[in-house]
Amino acid sequence: MTLHETAAPVRGATAASTNRSPGGSAGPAELRARSRGADVASALRPLAIDVAVPLGSYYLLHAAFGLSVWLSLALSSVGPAIRAISGIAAERKLNVLAAAMLAVNLAGIVVNFLTGDPRAMIAKDSLISSVIAITILASVAIRRPLMSAGLKPYMTRGVAERVAAWDRLSACSPRFRRLELLFSTIWGLALLAECIARLVGAYMLPVTTMVWLSTVLTLGAIGAAIMVGGIAAAPIAKMIEAEAAGR
Numbered sequence: 001m002t003l004h005e006t007a008a009p010v011r012g013a014t015a016a017s018t019n020r021s022p023g024g025s026a027g028p029a030e031l032r033a034r035s036r037g038a039d040v041a042s043a044l045r046p047l048a049i050d051v052a053v054p055l056g057s058y059y060l061l062h063a064a065f066g067l068s069v070w071l072s073l074a075l076s077s078v079g080p081a082i083r084a085i086s087g088i089a090a091e092r093k094l095n096v097l098a099a100a101m102l103a104v105n106l107a108g109i110v111v112n113f114l115t116g117d118p119r120a121m122i123a124k125d126s127l128i129s130s131v132i133a134i135t136i137l138a139s140v141a142i143r144r145p146l147m148s149a150g151l152k153p154y155m156t157r158g159v160a161e162r163v164a165a166w167d168r169l170s171a172c173s174p175r176f177r178r179l180e181l182l183f184s185t186i187w188g189l190a191l192l193a194e195c196i197a198r199l200v201g202a203y204m205l206p207v208t209t210m211v212w213l214s215t216v217l218t219l220g221a222i223g224a225a226i227m228v229g230g231i232a233a234a235p236i237a238k239m240i241e242a243e244a245a246g247r
Contacts, residue, residue: 080099
């Protein structure tokens, strides 16, 4: 065995030891990673529960199990209905995302009963993006940017100093607040544009095309929001770094 081959495991063991404390317990680096993951999961949990679960349930029930459109929508509305009612009962506050998804599903049921038109059902799907987009833009209007809840964990990385830096900047820095508002505005406009494009496509393009193009439009809107959102996210990251370093 060569010296290089002998040194490699030693370097690996040394690197691993920096991430773990004596006795095999998690070290500071690993704890920070776990904390960051927990923060991200906590920030995204409402979006997953209130939007992704009912939406996924609808497609699963309709496409995989062959249930009718209205029954799939009705069953996938149960979760948002429970979430909205429990939020009002427990916290005296309306769960906006859950209520929005419930409204979208109920609108879909009405559209299905009144028309039975597949184009109208595709157009109905655009309501999901429009409701979320309008909710985000409304949060900007009242200066409580909704997307900050998802951006903060990524920017602070679960590090206490960076979390404190975010909180100070958000409370005291007008420029930081403008960037927060800009980030949410970008996401709101991207989702609103996707809604309009899907609505136009529902009545201008063949239904078979819109079946797959709808997914492409959604992914494209998210990708565009991530890319353009860097206009606000990059300065936010620099401000947090400088604030945390005490500069």
